[in-house]
Amino acid sequence: MATKIRLQRHGKKGKAFYYIVVADARAPRDGRFIERLGSYNPNTNPATINIDFDKTLDWVTTGAQPTDTCRAILGYKGVMYKKHLQGGVKKGALTQEQADAKFAEWTEQKENKISGKTTSLSTAKSDARKTALAAEAKKNADRAAAIVAKNTPPVAEPVAEETTEETTPAE
Structure with a gap:
């Protein structure tokens, strides 16, 4: 079979x-x-x-x-x-001892490679989360500033009167 x-x-x-x-x-x-x-x-x-x-x-x-x-x-x-x-x-x-030593070395390298990949993936994920939170905080601050600007009444600026000095003829 x-x-x-x-x-x-x-x-x-x-x-x-x-x-x-x-x-x-x-x-x-x-x-x-x-x-x-x-x-x-x-x-x-x-x-x-x-x-x-x-x-x-x-x-x-x-x-x-x-x-x-x-x-x-x-x-x-x-x-x-x-x-x-x-x-x-x-x-x-x-010999059996040489084969076991080679396999143990290969296994250790493989585990290091896998653990390196998992740590790099987790750090990349945390970095992406931090940048997303920073971008969200900036967007929320901009939104809050726009709301404050919209809700404040416009300040009437006093119109400055132009003073023109009369020129007197020089003697």
């Missing part, structure tokens, strides 16, 4: 989230599945991915073929890299 690791759609229109499942290749997209491995929510930024790493690695090593999107998700979480390193250990190119 050919097994696939693929996405099973859930949620409502426009707000889809997905279960990552192992299913027979002949089963319908949202139909029967063998095992649920995790979930994927693309509506958050960055996308939320929860998978059972060990189960997924076991399925990938036993021959389950991920779809293109699932392959990208599993690569993002490190399952495909771990499988690659395990292949190197089986062939004798690496």
Whole structure:
């Protein structure tokens, strides 16, 4: 039986989230599945991915073929890299300790990259909120000034009388 690791759609229109499942290749997209491995929510930024790493690695090593999107998700979480390193250990190119060290280093870099993105997104969001509040405060001040100008009665300025000095003929 050919097994696939693929996405099973859930949620409502426009707000889809997905279960990552192992299913027979002949089963319908949202139909029967063998095992649920995790979930994927693309509506958050960055996308939320929860998978059972060990189960997924076991399925990938036993021959389950991920779809293109699932392959990208599993690569993002490190399952495909771990499988690659395990292949190197089986062939004798690496020792298990070297493979574990490489995977730990890769995981640390990935976590730093993700945390950097989340902090940059949160700072950008807070900066945008501050500028929007400043613009709103300026607009409210301008509006208040316009109302005050409209409601104050016009001040009648006294008309200055021009005094003309009579010129006397010079003697």
